[in-house]
Amino acid sequence: MRNGSVQHRPFFKVLVANRGEIALRVMRSARQLGLGVVAVYSDADRDALHVKHADQAVRIGAALPAQSYLNMPAIIAAAKASGADAVHPGYGFLAENEAFASACKDAGLVFIGPSPQAIEAMGNKAGAKEIMKKAGVPIVPGYQGADQSDDRMLAEAGKIGFPVMIKAVAGGGGRGMRLVSDAASLPDALRSARSEAKAAFGDPTVILERAIQNPRHIEIQVFGDSQGNAVHLGERDCSVQRRHQKLIEEAPSPAVTSELRAKMGEVAVAAVKALRYEGAGTLEFLLDASGAFYFMEMNTRLQVEHPVTEAITGLDLVELQLRIARGEPLPVRQQDIKFTGHAIEVRLCSEDAAHDFMPQSGRMERWQVPDGVRVDHALQSGAEIPPFYDSMIAKVISHGATREEARGRLICGLEQLTAFGVTTNQAFLMSCLRHPGFARGEATTAFIGAHRDELLAPRRDAFDAALAGLLLYVTNPHAPSWRAGRSLAATFPLPARIEMDSHAHELEVTRGRDGSYTVATEGRQDRFEIDQLDPDAIRFRHDGVMDSAKFLRDGDRLYLQHRGIPLAVTDLTLAAPKAAATNGGDGKVRAAMNGRVVSVLVEPGDLVTAGQPVMTLEAMKMEHVHKAGIDGVVAAIDVTEGEQVVTGKVVVEIESG
Numbered sequence: 001m002r003n004g005s006v007q008h009r010p011f012f013k014v015l016v017a018n019r020g021e022i023a024l025r026v027m028r029s030a031r032q033l034g035l036g037v038v039a040v041y042s043d044a045d046r047d048a049l050h051v052k053h054a055d056q057a058v059r060i061g062a063a064l065p066a067q068s069y070l071n072m073p074a075i076i077a078a079a080k081a082s083g084a085d086a087v088h089p090g091y092g093f094l095a096e097n098e099a100f101a102s103a104c105k106d107a108g109l110v111f112i113g114p115s116p117q118a119i120e121a122m123g124n125k126a127g128a129k130e131i132m133k134k135a136g137v138p139i140v141p142g143y144q145g146a147d148q149s150d151d152r153m154l155a156e157a158g159k160i161g162f163p164v165m166i167k168a169v170a171g172g173g174g175r176g177m178r179l180v181s182d183a184a185s186l187p188d189a190l191r192s193a194r195s196e197a198k199a200a201f202g203d204p205t206v207i208l209e210r211a212i213q214n215p216r217h218i219e220i221q222v223f224g225d226s227q228g229n230a231v232h233l234g235e236r237d238c239s240v241q242r243r244h245q246k247l248i249e250e251a252p253s254p255a256v257t258s259e260l261r262a263k264m265g266e267v268a269v270a271a272v273k274a275l276r277y278e279g280a281g282t283l284e285f286l287l288d289a290s291g292a293f294y295f296m297e298m299n300t301r302l303q304v305e306h307p308v309t310e311a312i313t314g315l316d317l318v319e320l321q322l323r324i325a326r327g328e329p330l331p332v333r334q335q336d337i338k339f340t341g342h343a344i345e346v347r348l349c350s351e352d353a354a355h356d357f358m359p360q361s362g363r364m365e366r367w368q369v370p371d372g373v374r375v376d377h378a379l380q381s382g383a384e385i386p387p388f389y390d391s392m393i394a395k396v397i398s399h400g401a402t403r404e405e406a407r408g409r410l411i412c413g414l415e416q417l418t419a420f421g422v423t424t425n426q427a428f429l430m431s432c433l434r435h436p437g438f439a440r441g442e443a444t445t446a447f448i449g450a451h452r453d454e455l456l457a458p459r460r461d462a463f464d465a466a467l468a469g470l471l472l473y474v475t476n477p478h479a480p481s482w483r484a485g486r487s488l489a490a491t492f493p494l495p496a497r498i499e500m501d502s503h504a505h506e507l508e509v510t511r512g513r514d515g516s517y518t519v520a521t522e523g524r525q526d527r528f529e530i531d532q533l534d535p536d537a538i539r540f541r542h543d544g545v546m547d548s549a550k551f552l553r554d555g556d557r558l559y560l561q562h563r564g565i566p567l568a569v570t571d572l573t574l575a576a577p578k579a580a581a582t583n584g585g586d587g588k589v590r591a592a593m594n595g596r597v598v599s600v601l602v603e604p605g606d607l608v609t610a611g612q613p614v615m616t617l618e619a620m621k622m623e624h625v626h627k628a629g630i631d632g633v634v635a636a637i638d639v640t641e642g643e644q645v646v647t648g649k650v651v652v653e654i655e656s657g
Contacts, residue, residue, distance in 0.1 A: 013035060014026070015037075015039075015087050017089045017093065018090030019050055021377050026088045029322065030088070032319065038056045038082040039053075039056070040057070041068075042059075060074040065389065072097075076103055080107070087104050087112065096119055118277050122275070122281070126145075135274060139294055143160065153206075160208060163211040164179075164186075164211055166189055174622075176201070177193065178193045193206055194206060214289070218239075218284075218286075219303070221233040226324070226329075231332060235264060236253070237250050239444050247425070250308060250344040269334070281300050284297050315332070342401075342402055342403040343397060350423070351425055354501070354502075358624070359619040360385070360424075364379055365421030367379045367380055370415075370416035373410060374398075387595055393419075407433055407439065415563070419566065420550075420561075421554075427565050462524055465498065465522070468498055475551075475558075492510070493508040497572045499570040505521055506522075536551065586629070587630055590651065592624060597618075597644075597645060600640075603634065606634045607632075610629060611628065615651050632655050639651045639652075
């Protein structure tokens, strides 16, 4: 397979067929090369930052990806309308779609990526494994045949041996991927994986692989050019994952020796040269405890985690993509590539880690990024996080002379980052980075599963509750000024009730004659002296220590960040008691997040039992099964397939029998 048929020519304006942080990232490097940049946007992204920062922007459709960012004719038309002569696909969406690469070529546009033939061969997991197997690269045992029937899948899974992994042949990012422990679970897992793969990539085809227990996830970054040159830029360790999606990536890997790096890099470069591959690519491997590695797949695009490679090599990977697409030779040889220090990246996602990483959407009321680390994002205060796209909203990257230095800088950066208004995994990421197992460089793909409880341990600190009670009191528009001083008469204790980390706290707040505040909660009393109170921050003294916190008051909602840990607090003092069964115990199944109804699994009149799946909702490209809360009879279905619903909407009603 050769890329020689791809026509290379100068281009002067690049359309970025993507959104969010990667769109801005591509624009930055394109502008440094003197190129114009064009954005595309859906109705949900009309006011997005990547639209505002482009030279031109073109609407390509409605909010759903299938109607916009996966709409090939609309994107090609946008390139023509704007005068763009090249297209960069970013990652996700159409980045690994050979039909899109072909459509760009047919329209006279330079596709900034490999040839359609290379994408087809290596972007398809089944085809890529066959190619690698013939090239002598070790692969994970599995089934990648054309017969996709459930019976054949069951038979092949039996031959492979459980547990097995179901994987979508197209795309990545954990979509269309399921770990199956036994034969009885296979049919439902197949249905769900196919549905998710179809929605995300337009292709429901899946393969089966033996599930290798507790491996490292190691990937090798490669580049090839039109002259047949190829290099690797070392490895990245992407072992810390949830739902088969990466959360933390680092380079180099704590588990890879220089000898193993050379061996894996040699295999990767040989494959790229054999394919006459052009552009950026990544070969992904599983590395077991013995040091044996197995090829999984090749991503024929830029990776989310490319900044850690940029940090240790000093190379701009997007610039390399652009230069190679113009027909230029690789500007570096293998012997020129040096690795300096250590880099770690975390993916900040709009999700609730404490509730099974449930995607979250809504308004980011306050967004502030720290100094001293790299933050790739497309956010600003007041930005909307739509429910239609991936939950990753930013990447935070640190670089240091040593791994420990990089880890410390990243923790410090996360402590200083402010994301108020939408629940994120910020605290969970800090828990991972601080965990002794991660600090020792021992994390495998089993890391989150093995340490889930301690990583998710809720922070129910009575001091935090007291500080929240103080802030709710002093930010109340009817509260006496905190500056009133010693002449003010003491107030009577004011009772309050708050909810923090799904836990209720009963408080009493008292203003003293000396201007101090005392907050009584859960058998303790905390005394505060306020030194400064700004609209978004407070400085106070407590137990002889000057301290500070950031906050945002939004009605009965308080967002608080103290010593780096973000907390969301609700003032329940004047609220009516909650309904007893928001978990469905009242017979009503409610949407757990904003999303689209993928499938309704029951009909009116059906008998159901508590815990039985009744509906599947898709949010941020992941499927979430909703279950009955009680035994009973389905009385009503309140939604239809394809409908977009908001959090809390009743979707299925069940009457107890």
